[in-house]
Amino acid sequence: MNKSKFSIKTIVAIGIGAAVFMILGRFGSIPTGIPNTNIETAYAYLALMAILYGPVAGFLIGLIGHGLKDLVFYGMPWFSWVISSAIVGLIIGLVWKRLKINDGIFGTKQIILFNITQVIANVIAWFLVAPTLDIVIYVEPADKVYIQGMIGGISNMLTIGILGTLILLTYSKTKIKSGSLRVED
Template sequence: MELAVHPLVQFGPAYIIYFSRGKCLMAKNKQSSSELFSVRTVVAIGIGTALIFILKRWVSIPTGFPNTNIDTSYGFLGFMSVLFGPVAGFIMGFLGHALNDFTQYGTPWWTWVVTTGLVGGVIGLFWKRLDVSKGDFGKKKLIGYNVVSGLTNLVAWAAIAPTLDVLVYSEPANKVYIQGLISAVSNVISGAVIGSILLAAYAASRTRSGSLKKED
C-alpha cells in the first residue's frame, strides 16, 4: 500500500521537498517544470524580449553620466519574470539587452548583458511565492516583490556588473563602480515603481480566487 505524500517545501519552481516513510526526499515538480517551457512561456519570451529592447532603445532617460541611463525596462523585466519564472526572465533580459547594445553600439557589452539576464533570472525564482495569476497582489506580496527586486538590482549593478567590467574588460574601477552605483539606484527605482504598477494592474485584471460566489 502506498502512503500519501504531501509536499513540505517547494524549492524554486522545479522541485519540492517532502517526507515519505520517515525520509526527507526531493522530487521534480512536473507541473512547474512544464510551465517553465510551455508554449505560452515561449511566446512570452519573444514578446518580452522585443519590448525590453524597445524600452532600452527608446524609453531610457539619460543621467548625464556616460553610458548610464534611467532604464524603464527593469520594471518591465521584473514584472515578466514574476509572471513567467527564472528561465524566461533570464532569456528576456539577456536577449533584450544584447539586441539593444548590438543595434545601438555595434557590439554587446557582455558583462552588463549577462547581469541583466541574472536580474531577470533571480527575480523569476520567486514567481510561485509572488504568484499574481489569481488576482492576489496584496501588501505582503507588494513588499516581497520590492525587497526581491530591490536587493537583486542593487547587488547586480553596484557589485556584479562593475566587478565583471574590471575582470573582463580591464575597465578602471573608479569609473565602473560609479556607473554601477548610479545604475543600481535607477534600476531599483524602475523595478519598484514600474514593476509594482504592472503587477498590481495585472492582478486587478484577474479573478481573485474565492471572490466569485454562486448566486442563490
C-alpha cells in the same frame, strides 16, 4: 515521451519579452548624466515578465533583450551588463510562485516581497557583477565602473520599485481572485 520544460506560451513570452525589452531599452530610457548609464523603463517590464513566467524566462529575457539592444543600437553587446540584466530577471523570477499574481493577489505582503527581491537582484547585478565583469573583461577603471553600476542599480531599483509595482498591481486587478464569482449582465 520527452516533455519540454517550457510551454509554447513561455517560449513566445521570452521572444516577445526580449523584443519589448530591446525597444524600451532604446526608446524608454532617460539619460542620467553619467556616461552610458540611463534610467531604464525596460527593467520594470523585465520584472513583470519574470514574475509572470519565472526565473528562467526572466533570465533569458534580460540576456537576449539587453544583448539585442546593445547589438542593434551600439554595434556590439556589452557582456558585463547583458549578464547583469539576465541576473536581475533570474533573481526577481525566483519569487514568481510565491506572489500568486495570476490569482489576482498583490497586496502589501506581496509588494514588500517583490521589492525586497528586486533590491537584492539590483544590488547583486549592478553593485557587484557588472562593475567586476567590466574590470575583468574590458579592463575598465574600477572607480568609473563602480559609480556607473551604483547609479544604474539605484535607478533600476527606483524604476522597478515605482513603475514595476504599479504595473504588477494593475495587472493583478485584471485577474479574478480564486474563489470569487463574477456576475455577467
